[in-house]
Amino acid sequence: MIRNDVAITPELVKEHGLKPDEYERFVALIGRTPSITELGIVSAMWNEHCSYKSSRLHLRGLPTKAPWVIQGPGENAGVIDIGDGLACIFKMESHNHPSFIEPYQGATTGVGGILRDVFTMGARPIAALNFLRFGEPDHPKTPHLVSGVVAGIGGYGNSFGVPTVGGSVGFHPRYNGNILVNAMAVGLARTDEIFYAAATGVGNPIVYLGSKTGRDGIHGATMASAEFDDASEEKRPTVQVGDPFAEKLLLEACLELMQSGAVIAIQDMGAAGLTCSAVEMGAKGDLGVELDLDKVPCREEGMSAYEMMLSESQERMLMVLKPGMEKEAEAIFVKWGLDFAIIGRTTDTLRFVVKHHGEVMADLPIKELGDEAPLYDRPHIANTYQAVIRPESVEAPVSDADALLRLVGSPDQCSKRWVWEQYDHLILGNTVQTPGGDAAIVRVEDGPKGLAMTTDVTPRYCEADPVEGGKQAVAEAWRNITAVGGLPLAITDNLNFGNPERPEVMGQFVGCLKGIAEACRALDFPVVSGNVSLYNETNGQGILPTPAIGGVGVLENVSVHASVALRREEDVLVLIGETTGWLGQSIYLRDVCGREEGAPPPVDLAAERRNGDFVRQLIRSGQVDTVHDCSDGGIALAVAEMAMAGGIGAMITAAPDNMPLHAFLFGEDQSRYILAMDRDQAADILYEASALGIPAVTLGLTGGHSLILPGGQAISVKDLKAAHESWLPDYMAGKA
Amino acid sequence: MKARVTVTLKNGVLDPQGKAIEGALKSLGVEGIGNVRQGKVFDIELETQDQDQAEAALKAACEKLLANTVIENYRVEIA
Amino acid sequence: MKARVTVTLKNGVLDPQGKAIEGALKSLGVEGIGNVRQGKVFDIELETQDQDQAEAALKAACEKLLANTVIENYRVEIA
Amino acid sequence: MKSAVIVFPGSNREGDVARALAQAGSKVEKVWHAETELPSGTDLVVLPGGFSYGDYLRCGAIAGRATVMDAVRAHAARGGLVLGICNGFQILCESGLLPGILMRNANLKFICHRQFLRVERTDTAFTRAYDKGQAIDVCVAHGEGNYTADAETLNRLEGEGLVAFRYSDERGQVTTNANRNGSMNSIAGIYSETLNVLGMMPHPENLIEDLIGGTDGRGLFDSLVSSVARAA
Ligand SMILES: Nc1ncnc2c1ncn2[C@@H]1O[C@H](COP(=O)(O)OP(=O)(O)O)[C@@H](O)[C@H]1O
Ligand SMILES: [Mg+2]
Secondary structure (H helix, E strand, C coil), rough: CCCCCCCHHHHHHHHCCHHHHHHHHHHHHHCCCCCHHHHHHHHHHHHHHHHCCHHHHHHCCCCCCCCCCEEECCCEEEEEEECCCCCEEHHHHHHHHHHHHHHHHHHHHHHHHHHHHHCCCEEEEEEEEEEEECCCCCCCHHHHHHHHHHHHHHHHHHHCCEEEEEEEECCCHHHHCCCEEEEEEEEEEECCCCCCCCCCCCCCCCEEEECCCCCCCHHHHHCCCCCEEEEHHHHHHHHCCCCCHHHHHHHHHHHHHCCCCCEEEEEEEECCCHHHHHHHHHHHCCCCEEEEEHHHHHEEEEECHHHHHCCCCCCCEEEEECCCCCCHHHEEEHHHHCEEEEEEECCCCCCCEEECCCCEHHHEEHHHHHHCCCCCCCCCCCCCCCCCCHHHHHHHHHCCCHHHHHHHCCCCCCCHHHHHHCCCCCCCCEEECCCCCCEEEEECCCCCCEEEEEEEEHHHHHCCCCCHHHHHHHHHHHHHHHHCCCCCEEEEEECCCCCCCCCHHHHHHHHHHHHHHCCCCCHCCCEEEEECCEEEEEEEEEECCCEEEECCCCCCCCCCHHHHHCCCCCCEEECCCCCCCCCCCCHHHHHHHCCCCCCCCCCHHHHHHHHHHHHHHHHHHCCEEEEEEECCCCHHHHHHHHHHCCCCCCCCCCCCCCCCHHHHCCCCCCCCCCEEEEEHHHHHHHHHHHCCCCEEEEEEEECCCCECCCCEEEEHHHHHHHHHHHHHHHHCCCCC | CEEEEEEEEECCCHHHHHHHHHHHHHHCCCEEEEEEEEEEEEEEEEECCCCHHHHHHHHHHHHHHHCCCCCEEEEECCC | EEEEEEEEEEECCCCHHHHHHHHHHHHHHCCCEEEEEEEEEEEEEEEEHHHHHHHHHHHHHHHHCCCCCCCCEEEECCC | CCEEECCCEEEECHHHHHHHHHHCEEEEEEECCCCCCCCCCCCEEEECCCHHHHHCCCCCCHHHHHHHHHHHHHHHHHCEEEEEHHCCCCHHCHHHHHHHCCECCCCCCCCEEEEEEECCCCCCCCCCCCCCCCCEEEEEEEEEEEEEEHHHHHHHHHHHCCCCEEEECCCCCCCCCCCCCHHHHHHEHHHHHHHHEEECCCCCCCCCECCCCCCCCCCCHHHHHHHHHHCC
């Protein structure tokens, strides 16, 4: 039990993660020494995680508007109009630090938090995705972290009842001490039934809903913003435990209550629990908030005001109700077996007042807690750019076929089936494209519309050139949606970086954001929600800059789409987009030659858009049903993936005369797609492309049981598949 | 030699299972049940006859696998 | 009053989880571990002070819910 | 035909099965677990997939003792049709309507994948639209589907032909590889002695459309609708 009158010492201030000047700023703001509860509140509000103090300035540069954007960043999740009176609501969020400490619970509570963000706005979640990065496979902790995180994501989503339809998994030594666990949720609501966090009306009841409050994760939000050191394992008890069952009930109860018309405003209790949710509701609505903590349902005895205000117990919500509707609301929550308590009211004082046992434990100016939070323009230095590597200067493999076989079975490029088979990706009966394609496709209700979704970023590109890497991440998400026939509409981002107090890291952050913004503008692909995770750094070693992009697009008629699997023998393979044999920062250079070097492939955003629009049009008009974008591993890996998915071989016949063959096969030039279609179709399409000035060439033919490379080297599809499917299960079984 | 390892949740850690069971017992009309918390037991046969060796093996088993010491406590009894 | 209920699998019932744990311990290099079987414990707070009432309540809890008596045995200890 | 889909706290495939039933031509009513009676005129009771009560304690244990289960038992005793899918199968076992139990999958992991099943008999209300020995393509999504029973029960199930489906390959061959959760005798579903109660782990309700993976699941729902029509 922490008393409210403990003396505030500099040590205590430091333990709360506040810098001396930040504390001074707070004292000046309130004109007196704070109580411990007040110190706890401000430490939660002003830490990096809640206040975005290092990132806010730069986030302003992101484009957030488009005619179809209903709600951009700033609410629990972004909202876009997908037509027919329907809105798609989505967001991505990180749970990196907790997942490193306790992978199963860290991942579950990450999924729980993002689902709550989406259904808080009135949406029923229809899909989940995740973006994961682990340390190198040989690191002793990696298998344990992979197994715990994957089980945790599945454990929560499967029980909650949302299909987990896509994501990304990768390994790199730079994540050895800081793994990335980013979860994305996508929901659906009617455009006229969306709920927001801003409270309105003075004297309205503030209601606490969901599970009881315990001493979970106190300081959790602060932990998420603190760099790790070797002692951090001792911070363990701050880990929260997820209860997907309670969350499922909370979902049903909230949606039922929203239908009843009783809800004025709603906010989930995420990071910094009651503090953040209550302050945001009041501040956004220009109202004060008064809470009586005696009314808060507690799981443990003797909880102090400080603990209640900072607890991060999961599966809880805060609502402002229409006065007079309390009884009706309570009945719904009792039916679902959840706690319901009126714990406060809105006021016209613009103060955040917290009472406990009749005593005022905190009395703070509510708007200033948010608006006056520190804002830093941290020093940043631009990266030293790496030289462009000419294709001719990269050694050829002993055998192209062996190099390809090695790549399809490598940790980053192998099949992630072992992961997604632990996720229920079929529940709700609307999954048109399951994991394993370019973007997942989920039908909207009974159709005919569908949504395409994906998560992408290539961290090694971002490290080598943050601006190009930022552009590429957005472009790849846009391309993956396009490749299934979707019209890309908007993104959410999860900006994972190291310590922003280091100018190089801040330089990466600023650079990536610049690239992201540029690509979003050029592709009409605005940012509607997101999350920033900084201080992903252990003992001075930061992660690769990893701005994960979660993209969403729409298919007007979901039955007209494309997938990567070859469907027919004797189809012609057509390559759209320009090939220069760009091997800088390629997977080939890294995993075959052992060099992580060079400038990454640049993205020509105009070409990106032109090529993508062309491909999408071909899919939509029904001319093409087999498409794969070219990304890691270039043409060779893309064709191999198409062959493996369809169980049909292919022959690559195009051999360039202006670059080495391995550069042609493995180069990672951007904005490219491979299409399979019948002969007659191909002639028309090549003609159409050339008329539009879009680079398009015949790449080869489908058929047989092998993938045949120019020059005649062949690998059977069976061998490709064996290599592709075996690495991850073998590794997890301790055999790789 | 035989041993029993009991793994229980640390105080204050949420126990969704215990909570659900508590509710179910109430609705089944079992009277007088208060708080319920669920844990695990492992009945283990040991291949050694040496008490010290056995204790060391069990401790290693608990720390490495049986208990998630972030949120759980464990107790070892050798029969 | 407090009680602990221990639920274990009957002899002869296959325990995939116990088997897997056994295997995992071996591959983690924990030596000397033979057969492992996993069960459950429930730590229960009782609202009565009467021993007989408590026993009756716990028996009811086990029979009605806590144990699946087709495959599981249970044991009740009142602290 | 009228179907009652029972909804427990934590059920999550009730909508999926309702859609499949409606597509086959059944009226569907959702029934809350706290009800004491089934809607009048109920032909079929469905216990849907999900994680009733979070699957805490044992899968299906708490739901198996819910109030509404007395009504379900009475319905079954009258010869009424009962279908339990996935969590519903677990609930049927826990409530004593079917023998045996579903233990954790052999690899201790939740698994979601497409799976072939061999249809063991086609003279029941659930399978008349299939061919005997046909391999149907459905999906599984469970962490505890490892069917286990004592030798006596197993002998009885086999002897009386009460095994409804077995995990198989695409040609209907029952192989070890096809039995990923480790079920005894590759059992994926069983009938009650009177053949009016079926419990199965796989989800036929998720394979009812060409667009979403195929239509092999439809046969089960079509069978039910035509059986009820015939009996009327
Ligand atoms: N963690 C995961 N969860 C679900 N699906 C995943 C996960 N990781 C990878 N996948 C799926 O595997 C496929 C290949 O992933 P990736 O190589 O990242 O695709 P791309 O290069 O097209 O972005 C995608 O369909 C993706 O959704
Ligand atoms: Mg792709």
